[in-house]
Amino acid sequence: SQKIEQNSEALNIQEGKTATLTCNYTNYSPAYLQWYRQDPGRGPVFLLLIRENEKEKRKERLKVTFDTTLKQSLFHITASQPADSATYLCALPMSNSGYALNFGKGTSLLVTP
Amino acid sequence: DTEVTQTPKHLVMGMTNKKSLKCEQHMGHRAMYWYKQKAKKPPELMFVYSYEKLSINESVPSRFSPECPNSSLLNLHLHALQPEDSALYLCASSQVHKDQPQHFGDGTRLSIL
Numbered sequence: 498s499q500k501i502e503q504n505s506e507a508l509n510i511q512e513g514k515t516a517t518l519t520c521n522y523t524n525y526s527p528a529y530l531q532w533y534r535q536d537p538g539r540g541p542v543f544l545l546l547i548r549e550n551e552k553e554k555r556k557e558r559l560k561v562t563f564d565t566t567l568k569q570s571l572f573h574i575t576a577s578q579p580a581d582s583a584t585y586l587c588a589l590p591m592s593n594s595g596y597a598l599n600f601g602k603g604t605s606l607l608v609t610p
Numbered sequence: 611d612t613e614v615t616q617t618p619k620h621l622v623m624g625m626t627n628k629k630s631l632k633c634e635q636h637m638g639h640r641a642m643y644w645y646k647q648k649a650k651k652p653p654e655l656m657f658v659y660s661y662e663k664l665s666i667n668e669s670v671p672s673r674f675s676p677e678c679p680n681s682s683l684l685n686l687h688l689h690a691l692q693p694e695d696s697a698l699y700l701c702a703s704s705q706v707h708k709d710q711p712q713h714f715g716d717g718t719r720l721s722i723l
Contacts (some may be wrong), residue, residue, distance in 0.1 A: 529709040536682060540614070540700050541653065550708060584617055595708030596641055600652035601693030 499524045501601035503587055506610075509607045518572040518604045520587030528595070530563055530570050533586040535603065536570055541586055587605045616701050616715035624723050625691060631718045633684040633701030637657055642684040643712065644676060645700040653700055657682060660706050691722045 502521045510516050520530070529548045533541035547554045547563040554561045560573040560585065574581050584605045588598040614635045623629050633642065640661050645653035658666035659678040673695075675687040684701055698719055702712040 508710065524642055531711060537717070538698075538719075540702070541712075542701060542717045543711035543713070548666060570679060591655070591666075596704060596706060596710055597643065597658045598712065599655070602650075602652045602659060 499589075499592065500564060500588060501525075501597065501599060503585075503601040504604045505602065507525055507605040507607060509609065512547055512578060512608055512610050514577055515543075515579050516574040516581070516606055516608070518585050518587075518606065520570040520572065520601055522568050522589055525568070525589055525592075527589045529590065530561075531588045531598065532559075532572050532601075534559060535584045535586060541600075543607075544550075544585075577606075579608050582606055582608050612628055613701055614701055614713050614715035615719050616699075618718055619716070620710060620721075621690065621721045622690060622721045622723060623688070625693075627691075628687070628689045629698055630688065631686040631720075633686075633715055634682055635703040636682055637713065638681075638704060639703035639713070641704045641706045642703075643685050643702040644684070645699045645702065647700055647717070656711065657686075680707075686719075691720075693722050696720055696722045 500523045531546045532544045535541040545561045558575045563569045584603040586603040587601040591597045642659045644656040647653045656670045657676045662678045676684040698717040700717045702714045704710045704712045
């Protein structure tokens with residue numbers, strides 16, 4: 498069966514450092530991968546999308562890599578700030594739909610001053 | 611503020627009640643989704659509507675009945691729910707095309723007594 502795995506434990510880092518979150522998947526051949534941010538009591542917010550033919554994507558302090566051989570995506574936040582504290586979700590397209598998504602369970606990030 | 615509006619924000623109902631959750635978007639998106647999210651879990655896809663037609667039903671019990679009256683509105687009718695149905699119900703919308711981001715509302719927090 499298809500599986501999406503994210504660091505199950507919370508990630509605690511100090512302000513100013515780079516946070517790196519991992520998303521591994523099995524039994525997928527995804528055309529793309531998406532990352533979302535979710536704050537408590539709120540809906541997920543789209544951050545970045547990376548396609549299978551792209552190795553890396555950047556947006557301001559965010560960087561995503563996509564290695565289809567390793568079946569892994571890495572999500573980096575540079576110069577992290579306490580406001581970056583949230584849960585980050587990785588999402589892949591469902592096999593029976595090009596646009597419906599399956600979500601990983603997410604990684605909780607806490608950035609301390 | 612999100613571009614997808616869900617009402618009500620909170621709902622408490624008994625197991626014999628009938629209620630409806632509502633979702634509205636005006637971004638011209640023709641795909642709309644219902645997700646269920648339990649605490650510390652990822653959103654789980656329930657239904658997908660594409661061009662106002664139900665395209666995916668993820669084996670959801672019949673006590674949940676979706677409806678898409680027009681391209682801007684999505685309803686979820688609830689009847690005879692169980693305590694385990696208590697969760698955050700999220701609505702999302704997107705373009706009907708692969709590799710498009712989904713836009714989420716902030717959800718309805720549902721509690722079943």
